Amino acid sequence: MKPGARRSFLKKTLVASGALLAWPWLAHGQGQSGLPAGLLAQQGDIFSFVRQQLLLADGLVYLNTGSLGPSPRWTIDRIIEIMHQLEANPVTENWGPLGRQMELAREKAAGFLGAATDEIVLTRNTTEGLSLVGASLHLQKGDEILTTNHEHPGGLVGLRYLARKAGARLVEIPMPMPALSQEEVLDVIEQHLNKHTKMLMLSHVSTITGMRMPWPAIASLVQGRDILLVADGAQAPGMLAVDVKALGVDVYATSGHKWLLGPKETGVVYFKKAIQDRIKPVFTDSGYATYSASSGTRNVANIIALGATFDWLQKVGMPAIEAHVMQLADYAYQRLAALPGVELLSPAAPELRTALVSIRLTKANNRQVFQALLEQGIVVKVLPKYNALRFSHHLFNTTNDVDILLQALEKLV
Structure with a gap:
């Protein structure tokens, strides 16, 4: 050109x-x-x-x-600036001005994803967000967890742990490559749904093929079946406009270090209000606030810079x-x-x-x-x-x- x-x-x-x-x-x-x-x-x-x-x-x-x-550059400079401010008076800043800025970053993450602030937890990456589900969701022996053979290993680790813990069955759907149409994708998924399916975890954007999963249609497909819908969103926010409500998912996890161009070791997970009583990991036992008794001390500079990253992308x-x-x-x-x-x-x-x-x-x-x-x-x-x-x-x-x-x-x- x-x-x-x-x-x-x-x-x-x-x-x-x-x-x-x-x-x-x-x-x-x-x-x-x-x-x-x-x-x-x-x-x-x-x-x-x-x-x-x-x-x-x-x-x-x-x-x-x-x-x-x-x-x-300005993200890196912002991290350095916050570190200087924090180390000048650690206790006062961490539980004062900078602590409030961390919580503001959670509000910004919610706005960016189309969620309510009380549905957002700040994590270190997508894997951690998805693993919070695997560590705390209660399933019964014989229940099925449905996913695909194109998932990232970080997304699968929590599912495998959950399957072992509960005696559940993990089923990986063989996906077409490339998929020819949305209808083909929906047909393949529907063929694997049954009365034992209790959880469906799919990437919003496939890490292998780059395919955009038709989540709104999938949500409609499983409506009324009491299946927890979990999206691995590592590859979408920052590339695509994301509205978790429009997608129809119950859980959505993503990272700050990919398409958001944010600080490394930052992430976000969305837990829909209606399912929060089903997912109660130790990490959020004291609530979803950025800092709590159960979260412990956080990476103040990276979290605040992640909030600034959302500002940058929105602008x-x-x-x-x-x-x-x-x-x-x-x-x-x-x-x-x-x-x-x-x-x-x-x-x-x-x-x-x-x-x-x-x-x-x-x-x-x-x-x-x-x-x-x-x-x-x-x-x-x-x-x-x-x-x-x-x-x-x-x-x-x-x-x-x-x-x-x-x-x-x-x-x-």
Whole structure:
């Protein structure tokens, strides 16, 4: 794609979403950009400004936000600032001004996910959030826990623990790859539901294929069956606009360190009010507040910076981000589809697509290709079981990143 076309491609995304004027705020996150008025509008390529706020090495093509997202400079600076404030007077700050800011971060997380504050618990990551369910949910011997064969190991660990503890059966649905339609996905799930099914845990966005699980339709499918609906949301918030109420889930867990571009070791879990009496881990025995007797001392700086991350993303606007990353993924998908030596594992159906695109290599070895790409400054994700690679497209990526990737792959696969 020519430079002029790229600028038009990116600028159109922001203009259509009404977010163009929000971008100068990004430089520090506190309302001051420090840039001459009108500079960003003159640049055209607004998302290149976002890239400038990251610490990524010059020339690095980073396409693995699905594993770890790079935090912007101002997030890192904010963590350092809070640490200085905390250590200047630890007790007073921790249970005073900074403690109140931690609780405000929980309120911001609730607003970002479309939940009530008293439905939100701040955790260290998605795995911890899901494990709170596995550690405390009561099932009977013979009950079934339903999931798929495409789940992240961190999501499965709590389910396996629960199955062992209760004598329940863990059933992994073989998922089509790629899925052809929402109807196919729903049919596969429905075929595995029965009177013993008590819990259904699915990724909102598949870590393997990038498929967007049709959660609202799934919620309708199981309505009235007394099945706990749990979503592994590690790959969605920050990439897609998420409304847990619209999804129809009972539990939704996510991390701050992926698409949110927030601090590492931060996370959020949503427990719908109606099911809170069924999930009572020790961690929340004293309540859902960020700090409590049962939570113990928290990572004050990271939690407050996570709250600021939600501010940052809200200011940019999730519609603008989602539009940008989806256009990039569509561009990559079309180019990869025409590349010999690869098979797309990600679905073609628009309603199932996301900004994650995965390919299986039909001739080359994925680890060798991964290493060759890394040596050229291109960072992607290896999917070991499938001889596959996964590419993440975020707001700091451009079509130029995709072009560089494809030029390298053409010689390697």
